[in-house]
Amino acid sequence: MAGSLFVVSAPSGAGKTSLVNALVEQYKNVSLSVSHTTRQAREGEVDGEDYYFVTQTQFAQLCETGAFLESAKVFDNSYGTSSEIVLSQLQAGIDVILEIDWQGAQQVRKNHPDCTSIFILPPSRSTLEQRLRGRGQDNDEIIARRMHDAENEMSHYVEFDHLIVNDDFSEALSDLVAVITAQRLSLGIQKKVQADLLVELLA
Numbered sequence: 001m002a003g004s005l006f007v008v009s010a011p012s013g014a015g016k017t018s019l020v021n022a023l024v025e026q027y028k029n030v031s032l033s034v035s036h037t038t039r040q041a042r043e044g045e046v047d048g049e050d051y052y053f054v055t056q057t058q059f060a061q062l063c064e065t066g067a068f069l070e071s072a073k074v075f076d077n078s079y080g081t082s083s084e085i086v087l088s089q090l091q092a093g094i095d096v097i098l099e100i101d102w103q104g105a106q107q108v109r110k111n112h113p114d115c116t117s118i119f120i121l122p123p124s125r126s127t128l129e130q131r132l133r134g135r136g137q138d139n140d141e142i143i144a145r146r147m148h149d150a151e152n153e154m155s156h157y158v159e160f161d162h163l164i165v166n167d168d169f170s171e172a173l174s175d176l177v178a179v180i181t182a183q184r185l186s187l188g189i190q191k192k193v194q195a196d197l198l199v200e201l202l203a
Contacts, residue, residue, distance in 0.1 A: 001093055001189070001192050001193065002090050002091055002093065003029070003089065003090045003091075003092070003093050003094045003095040003096060004090075004095045004096075004115075004116065004183050004184070004189070005086070005090060005095075005096055005098070005108070005112055005114070005115040005116070006095065006096065006097045006098065006115065006116050006117075006118065006179075006180065006183070007097075007098045007100060007104075007105045007108050007109070007115055007116070007117040007118065007160075008020055008097055008098065008099050008100075008117075008118045008119075008120065008176075009099075009100060009101055009102050009104075009105050009117070009118070009119050009120070009153075009156075009160065010119060010120035010121070010153075010166075011121075011122070011128065011146075011149070011150030011151075011153040011154055012132065012146050012149070012150060012153075013122065013128045013129075013131040013132040013135075013146065013150065014120045014121060014122045014128065014131075014150075014166055015120065015122070015131070015166040015169070015172070016099060016120045016166075017099065018169070019120065019166060019169070019172055019173055019176055020032055020097055020099050020176075022169075022173050023097070023173065023176050023177060023180070024097070026177075027177065027180060029093070029094055029095060030094065030095040030096075030097060030180065031089055031094050031095070031096050031097070032096075032097050032099060033081055033082075033085065033086055033089075033096050033097065033098050033099070034048065034049065034050070034051060034052060034085070035051055035052070035079050035080060035081050035082075035099075035100070036051065036052040036053075036054050036059060036062065036068075036079065036080045036081075036082065037051045037052070037053060037054070037077060037078065037079045037080075038053075038054060038055065038056045038059050038077050038078045038079075039051075039053075039075075039077035040053075041053050052082075056078065059071075059078045059080065062080065063080070066083075067080070067082060067083060067084070068080035068081055068082065068083060069081045069082065069083040069086055069087075069098075069107070069108060069111065070098075070100060070103075070104035070105075070107035070108050070111075071104065071107075072100070072101055072103035072104045072107075074101055074103075075145075075146075075149070079100070079101075079104070081098055081100065081104065081108075086098070095180070095183075095184075101153065102153055102156035102159065105117055105156075105159070105160070106159065109159075116161055116162070116179065116183050117159070117160040117161045117162070118160060118161065118162045118163075118164060118176065118179055119156075119157045119159075119160040119162070119163050119164070120164050120165075120166050120172070121154060121157065121163065121164070121165045121166065122165075122166060122167075123165055123166070123167035125147070127167075128147070128150060129143065129147055132146055132147070162179050164176060164179075
């Protein structure tokens with residue numbers, strides 16, 4: 001049986017990456033899709049594990065060949081999700097999580113309306129700014145820009161199926177797990193998973 005497709009979006013600094021990574025570590029048969037990006041690798045990031053790091057020319061060529069399920073430009077860098085990789089995992093029965101922005105989420109919903117989308121919010125603007133500053137990666141000008149972009153990003157929360165506030169990490173992770181579990185227990189999926197049992201019970 002094919003796996004389910006999940007889309008997780010959030011403004012930069014809301015903690016979606018930490019939540020998704022924790023989910024993948026503890027949940028069976030779920031995979032985080034690795035995106036292509038034109039941005040430079042940060043310290044500790046590994047090509048093919050964190051992202052597929054490509055040049056702008058390579059990215060443009062992939063776009064031209066229709067290689068991406070979705071693509072978007074964020075903070076002057078391009079990001080894209082490989083259709084081939086995602087579809088092969090879904091066909092293998094693996095649930096796939098796309099950690100993408102609202103622009104990419106719109107594209108995925110258009111092509112895969114059966115996907116489950118989740119938006120993660122910070123508990124406050126001040127907390128979001130503290131988290132961005134806590135990274136120690138950006139100057140004041142970039143922080144201000146990220147906060148401005150976060151406001152635009154958060155305005156799209158109404159387009160998603162589920163909304164999670166990441167105040168307490170453990171609670172937010174439990175909420176994320178609950179969404180995945182609910183999808184796996186949905187009638188459409190369980191009718192296929194429990195097909196033999198249903199035949200026996202209703203014979």
